[in-house]
Amino acid sequence: MKIERTEPKDLQTVVTLTIEPADYQAEVEKELKDFRRKASVPGFRPGNVPMGLVKKMYGKSVKAEVINKTLGQKLSEYIETEKLQVLGEPLPNEELTPAIDLENADTFTFAFDLGLAPKFDASLNANNKLTEYHITVTDDMVEKQVEGYADRYGESVEVEEVKEGDVLTGLLKEVGNDAAPIQKENAMLNPRYMKNEEIAKAFYGKKLGDVVTFNPMKAYDSAVEVASMLSIKKEEAENLNADFTFEIQKIRRHQAAKIDGELFAKVYGENTIADEAAFRQKVREEIESNMAQDAEYKFGLDVKAAVMKKLEAVVFPDAFLKRWVLATSDKEKMDAEKLEKEYPAMLDELKWQLAKDQLMQKFEIKVEKEDVEAYAKEVARMQFMQYGLMHVEDQYLTSYAQEMLKNDQQLRGLVERVAENKVYAALKTVAKIETKEISHEDFGKLFA
Helix, strand or coil, X not given: CEEEECCCECCEEEEEXXXXXXXXXXXXXXXXXXXXXXXXCCCCCCCCCCHHHHHHHHHHHHHHHHHHHHHHHHHHHHHHHCCXXXXXXXXXXXXCCCCCCCCCCCCEEEEEEEEECCCCCCCCCCCCEEEXXXXXXXXXXXXXXXXXXXXXXXXXXXXXECCCCCEEEEEXXXXXXXCCCCEEEEEEECHHHCCCHHHHHCCCXXXXXXXXXXXXXXXXXXXXXXXXXXXXXXXXXXXXXCCEEEEEEEEEEEECCXXXXXXXXXXXXXXXXXXXXXXXXXXXHHHHHHHHHHHHHHHHHHHHHHHHHHXXXXXXXXXXXXXXXXXXXXXXXXXXXXXXXXXXXXXXHHHHHHHHHHHHHHCCCCCCHHHHHHXXXXXXXXXXXXXXXXXXXXXXXXXXXXXXXXXXXXHHHXXXXXXHHHHHHHHHCCCEEEEEEECHHHHHHCCC
């Protein structure tokens, strides 16, 4: 097979392959023999179909299939041998590819357009100044977290006088409709969620057995909420303008847990915290750990931004890439107009992928199975924390992580994140790093 390549221009090159009978004929004969052995043709026993008939029936399609397969193999081998860093996939060049006559010709020429990756250096150095933040954990932050734990592990208790936030249970009854009044037993309401503050205040200070008269639609200004509270249809609530009496039969209030050994055990496990001082110290360490992760995340963003800035002026074969995206995308989901809007983001993603690959090679970074499993467990731990499960046993974290790793999409995401974190850590060793103490409030402003 003869393979030629043009000199690259604007990061595009054309590879031309000329395929001759010696490149494909033996494989075609082999495939046709297989067809003859398997073919079921009326009038002939299996395996006894004349080869001439087999060639007439299948020769053209088999020849096309073998040539296409051979082209793909040879083109891939050429790209690998020549160490060409191509973007996307080769695209057929119809202008430089002569018409194909499979029946009458035996030598064929095919031309393919290739988009080439530009040359660049993605690594950082001492001229790149980056800030590593250390977020200050204050006593107020610790106190709020302690209060949060106490509130989370609190309980609902019955009280005798209504305060803001209490949930009331009682009898709701329509006023002025003696014939068929709307009535709801064991109706529940929370004045805190009423839109009308004056009506809400009418409940505060009331005691068990007291009766409050109010207009539900004026109180909530929501037909959906009123319909739910009265167990009627939304359409009925929309036309409702009557007052109702509410007889208070039960008042329930959420009461925070006491800061004692019982709370310590619920948060951190049995026999792990000796006293309140140790509990507050543990809370502080936990906040510091979370803040460190936030700071590490911000550092990663800054490292990535510094790398991307180096690639800002790097030219890419945009015309080829856009053509490739349109050629390989679902026509209903991607057209030229949509591509123009989304291309900048696509190009940034491509730049980062190329930069990351280069940096992993430069710093000899490898992502091992153990790295991904450990990171999956950390992700699992963070997810459990969002649901208030602060200290899940290792066996459950491992089991949850293994389930995540069975999902191909999740696995790819975890591998990518581990690779990125390793790249950030490597670049940290070559850039100029300044450590800065910062308040949690000011740190949050950095993301604005």
